[in-house]
Amino acid sequence: MHGVVSDRAGAWYVTTDDSVLHVSSAGRVRSVATVEAQDPGLRGIAISPDLSALFVADSGGHKILQVEAATGAVTTLAGSGEDGDTDAVGGAAQFTSPRGVAISPDGSALFVADFRGFKIRRVEVATGAVTTVAGSGTNGSVDGVGGAAQFYYPSGVAISPDGSALFVVDCLGHKIRRVEVATGAVTALAGSGTMGSVDGVGGAAQFSYPHGVAISLDGSALFVADVSNQKIRRVEVATGAVTTLAGSGTMDSADGVGGAAHFHNP
Incomplete structure (x- = not known):
């Protein structure tokens, strides 16, 4: 089990290496979707505000997938399947082992912890357009704005209820970092780095x-x-x-x- 997200009604969606599962409030488990995932498999998961769609980081496939909650239909929202750090639309964009995923309160944008890309990326849900919010693409633990900041294997991301700030787990930096959505400014919230x-x-x-x-x-x-x-x-x-x-x-x-x-x- 890698990623988990609540439907806010007592049930959960969970990712395993190659599946998205639904766990009811009574503990019943059913498969929503199965994909042919490469190692290390599926990771982070987010759910749209209207609960109709799930967004999953296919870490080994270097993609962000969209899964329809009702039918289990799986489509690629963004990512070519080849590792890289290209900002572009849909299949022309590249990720490198994306891990954590968070969705904006209005459901218009995803924020992705691009683990081996050392960046925080933004994906427009309507179009699949990918842009870089923060991170130089070189590993490190440096605060700064946008591309002047560095991350050291960012693995998880959460978003504030008003959508103004991201909170990023910098795994090998041993820190929790804060990222301002509007500006890309990165500061350390907690952790010595050791x-x-x-x-x-x-x-x-x-x-x-x-x-x-x-x-x-x-x-x-x-x-x-x-x-x-x-x-x-x-x-x-x-x-x-x-x-x-x-x-x-x-x-x-x-x-x-x-x-x-x-x-x-x-």
Whole structure:
């Protein structure tokens, strides 16, 4: 299981290596769509505001797919299938192992963490037109505006409820970064850049290969899958304060409350 998104009615859509699954509120699982995916397979998933369409990062295929929720019909929204970083429309555009996907509140645009492209990309849902929001295309962990900024394997992305800001998990940079949608300005919200497992504020906090991120409905908090720490961390958007929500730090798979719970590479 790689990506997960809620339909906001108690059910979930989940990506595996080659499938999109629907998990009902009662725990029943059905297949929505299956694709011929290359390693590492399907990753991030987002859902349109009207719940009619799913958008999936085909990481091995270097594409963004659109899946009709009702029928399971799969089409390529953007990406040629060859790795690269070309901004263009539909199949003329290129990605390099896209991972995380978020959709704007009005459903008009997707924002993609282009993992090995070291960029954050924007895809217009109506046309498949792809542009670069931020990132030079060279790995690093540098704040800046647009192409002056650098990412170090961005893997997850969430968007604020008003659509003005993106929150990006910089996996090998061990940071959570903020990107202004209008300008492409990138700043570090939390994380020292050195891997560790320290709760703290802003740069005093530490992560270890964080991967996925989700945002609360009111936009006040982020929830981060801190993979190598085997923890779920909470980040306050206003201050960058990081606390551990759950996970003992020991790799296992046990239910429990807070630090009594165990995760296995969440």
